[in-house]
Amino acid sequence: MPTNHILEIAEYGQSIWMDNLTRDLIESGELKKMIETRGIKGITSNPAIFEKAIAGNKIYDADIEKGIREKLPTYKIYESLIFDDIRHACDIFRPVYEASNGLDGYISIEVPPTIAHDTEATINEARRYYQEIGRENVMIKIPGTSAGLPAVEQVIADGINVNVTLLFSVDSYINSAWAYIKGLEKRAAEGKDISKIASVASFFLSRIDSNIDSRIDNKLKAGAVSITQEAKLREVKGKVAIANAKIAYQKYKEIIQSDRWKALAAKGAKVQRLLWASTSTKDPDYSDVMYVDELIGPDTVNTLPPSTIEACADHCHVDNRVESKVDEAYTLMENLKDPDIDIDIDRVMEELLSEGIEKFVQPFQSLMDSLETKVKQLEPV
Template sequence: MATNQLLEIKNYGQSIWMDNLSRDIIQSGELKDQVENKGICGITSNPAIFEKAIAGNAIYDADIEAGIKAGLPTEKIYESLVFADIRNACDILRPVYDATDGLDGYVSIEVPPSISDDTQATIKEARRYYQEIGRENVMIKIPGTKAGLPAVEQVIADGINVNITLLFSVDSYIKTAWAYITGLEKRAAEGKDISKIASVASFFLSRIDSNIDGKIDAKLKKGVDDIALEAKLRDVKGKVAIANAKIAYQEYKKIIQTDSWKALAAKGAKVQRLLWASTSTKDPSYSDVMYVDELVGPDTVNTLPPATIEACADHCDVASRIETGTEEAYNLIESLKDPDINIDINKVMDELLVEGIDKFVKPFESLMNSLESKVKQLSPV
């Protein structure tokens, strides 16, 4: 029988979650099989995933028609579809949640991306989603924006599991970790239990390399006379995202050594794990599992799209590498300041955050438009 490398990764303290959710995989039994036999112990979703799942898929038609008969507006019909999928996925993952004492077994759902700059609206929607879905193992996704982090703090204080998404810079991760800690401190100060709350910090990878590789390629295209300079530029390609993630992990290690964290841990708090997101390789010349192989390590999660899950199960080279090449990682990020390379990493991260929100807003709008069309199509004349 072939070895499933995903199961091997668990031995190194990393959990594998699937970055995909649709009614098809719930009803066909595929999700149950992935959970029971293939090592998947959580699911993440986002507006782009739901757009692919719902648009043009007849499996949702009966529920859309029920929503029409009930006189629901399009947005409420959308929620009825998505909340049902989330609840069913939570039920499938519940045995994992119970077996791991709430470490894994979560299903993530994102608040509407259109409110990413509105703290109070984010808090309100996170509370409503959590209450209406009604599952202990649901995790509400909130973008790690300037407005999102105070919302994270409050929602954690409310006792709601949170997945902070769209993190690109190490600095944004550190702020996220402290928002989690502050939220737990607020809850603990009120004498409430903090042992049942879980959080992950979703740190994005491939989009960083795509952006920086594009800048490097543009420099190479202009022509480089010096062979040494060309080599210096090529050495950066495909390496920044992993280096950035390894530095973030070092910051995680520092945070869990602080007195603030130790005081919370003594009260039963769970660590906020770094979750590697955007892990499908965009450049075909790179290994299709490079964002898995290089970042296996304790107290982490890697969320993989289906194709990467299959690739990893087949040929991941599993070893704990999260702390290998750490010095080289710092040197690589520092090298971006070299006048010959001249890439402003902070500017890149800011660009990626804006793009990331847009990549969720547009599919959400597209989904609502296609759902509106379907409502008209299915509505009785």
């Protein structure tokens, strides 16, 4: 029987989740099989995933027709479809949730991306999603925007599991970690149990390298680059995302050594694990498992699309590397300021956050449009 390297990764304290969810996966039994044969311990979803799942797929037609008969608006039909998928996936992963004592077995669903900059709307939708889905192992995704983080704090205080998403900069991760801690502190101050709440901080990877690599390629194509400058630029290419993530992990270790965290841990609080997201390699010149191999380590999650899961099961090189070459990571990030490289990492991160929200808003709106079209097609004449 071929070796499944994903099972080896679990031995290093990292959980592998899948970045994909469709009704086909649920009803065919494939999702249950992925747990059994690939060791998958959770699911992340987003509007882009649901757009691909629902648009043009007849498997949802009966439920859409039911929504039409009930005279539901299109948005409510959409929710009925995805809430149903999330509930069934939660039920499939319930044994994982129970066996891990609430560490794994979560299904993440994102609040509407159109409210990413509205704190109160985010809080209200997170509460409603959690209540209507009605599963302990659902995890509500909230963007790590300036408006999103206060929502994270309140929603955690409410006792709801949160996946803080769209984190690019180390500072944004630190802010998300403290939002989690503040939420737990608020809940604990009210005398409520904090031991059953879970959170992950979704730190994005490949989009960072794609952005920076494009900048480097443009500098190289522009010409008038000295041999020294070219060497410096090529040395940075394809390495920033992993270096950035390794620094974030060091910050995680510092945070869990703080007195504030230790006080919460004494009351049973679970650590907010760093989750490596955007892990499919975009450049064919790079290893298709580079964002897995280089970031294996304790108290982390890596969420992988199906193709990367299969690649990793086949040829990941498993070792505890999240704390290897940390000094080099700090040096590399500092070198971006070198006049020969001249990449403003703060500006890159701001761009990526803005683009990240838009990359969720566009498929969400596209899905609403295609669902509206399908509703009109299925409406009785």
